[in-house]
Amino acid sequence: MTTNSLKGKRGIITGALNEDSLAWKVALKAYEQGAKIVLTNSHFAMEKGKIEKLAKQIKSEIIPADATDMDELTNLFTKSQEVIGGKIDFILHAIGLSDNIRKETPYPELNYDSYHKTLDVSALSLHRMLSVAYKMDAMNEWGSVVALSYIAAERTFPLYTDMAEAKAVLESIVRSFGYHYGKYRKVRVNSISQSPTKTTAGKGIEDFNDLFDFAQLNSPLGNASADACADYCLTLFSDYTKMVTMQNLYHDGGFSCTGITDNLMQVVAKMRK
Ligand code: NAI
Numbered sequence: 001m002t003t004n005s006l007k008g009k010r011g012i013i014t015g016a017l018n019e020d021s022l023a024w025k026v027a028l029k030a031y032e033q034g035a036k037i038v039l040t041n042s043h044f045a046m047e048k049g050k051i052e053k054l055a056k057q058i059k060s061e062i063i064p065a066d067a068t069d070m071d072e073l074t075n076l077f078t079k080s081q082e083v084i085g086g087k088i089d090f091i092l093h094a095i096g097l098s099d100n101i102r103k104e105t106p107y108p109e110l111n112y113d114s115y116h117k118t119l120d121v122s123a124l125s126l127h128r129m130l131s132v133a134y135k136m137d138a139m140n141e142w143g144s145v146v147a148l149s150y151i152a153a154e155r156t157f158p159l160y161t162d163m164a165e166a167k168a169v170l171e172s173i174v175r176s177f178g179y180h181y182g183k184y185r186k187v188r189v190n191s192i193s194q195s196p197t198k199t200t201a202g203k204g205i206e207d208f209n210d211l212f213d214f215a216q217l218n219s220p221l222g223n224a225s226a227d228a229c230a231d232y233c234l235t236l237f238s239d240y241t242k243m244v245t246m247q248n249l250y251h252d253g254g255f256s257c258t259g260i261t262d263n264l265m266q267v268v269a270k271m272r273k
Helices: 023-033 042-047 050-058 070-084 113-137 158-185 208-217 225-236 264-273
Strands: 012-013 037-039 088-093 139-147 186-194 248-251
Touching: 012 023, 012 070, 023 037, 023 050, 023 088, 023 139, 023 225, 037 050, 037 070, 070 113, 088 113, 088 225, 113 139, 113 158, 113 208, 139 158, 158 186, 186 225, 208 264, 225 248
Parallel strands: 012 037, 012 088, 088 139, 139 186, 186 248
Antiparallel strands: none
């Protein structure tokens, strides 16, 4: 449904790798709602992903930037404002990577170089982006920043290893920078804690399908889809949520508030037979 809820708004969307990416869906829907968008991703994703296809579809320019590199982020914000003709109204942070997960390293044996990289790419990158935007005064008043998180930030999911810490740091940056950017320019900063979703990053987790099915069974509404996540992001970019900031918002079909569902009870009962 097109309501032009983002008409006249300018946004930077990170993390669109392929059609499965959460960011891909957000970009398509934000474009449908009238936003002008700059897409960005790492140089690796430029080679391996399909971002050019998306850029054509939504008449957007791509400005590559490694989210751990301050010079590249400065270039991203400078060029974005030139390309889309003004200050930025919204940013989607949809960046995650863990070599420890990719290599299936058990939590007690984490490789510390990889651990540092996980934290830098998946969490500190949000601080870096906000810091660059803040110093350049690159965002409009009442702008909105959304970062994607996962409930492993606050409860243990052993397969999520070092990404759990990355998400905990990410959510803390949301609160801390949300305070500073709110005071400075009324820019709001929130995270969305999304259900497991079958994307490249999601599927990188060992036994992801089991995690997905467990969450599906233990959520009264079932898992939230990537499309539904994109719709939720759009509400946070819009003017309908101007006073929401520094929050971690659950978008998980009720998983975060559920002890156990009837569905899961039935599975457990079957195990006894
Ligand atoms: P994805 O693999 O499509 O997106 C991850 C993106 O991070 C990729 O586009 C990748 O190129 C980008 N990236 C990695 N290193 C980068 C760097 N140095 N600089 C710039 N970009 C870099 O997967 P997905 O699932 O769409 O992930 C988006 C966000 O959603 C991530 O933060 C992820 O942790 C989060 N999330 C995903 C869930 C899932 O089950 N798929 C659940 C909850 C949150």
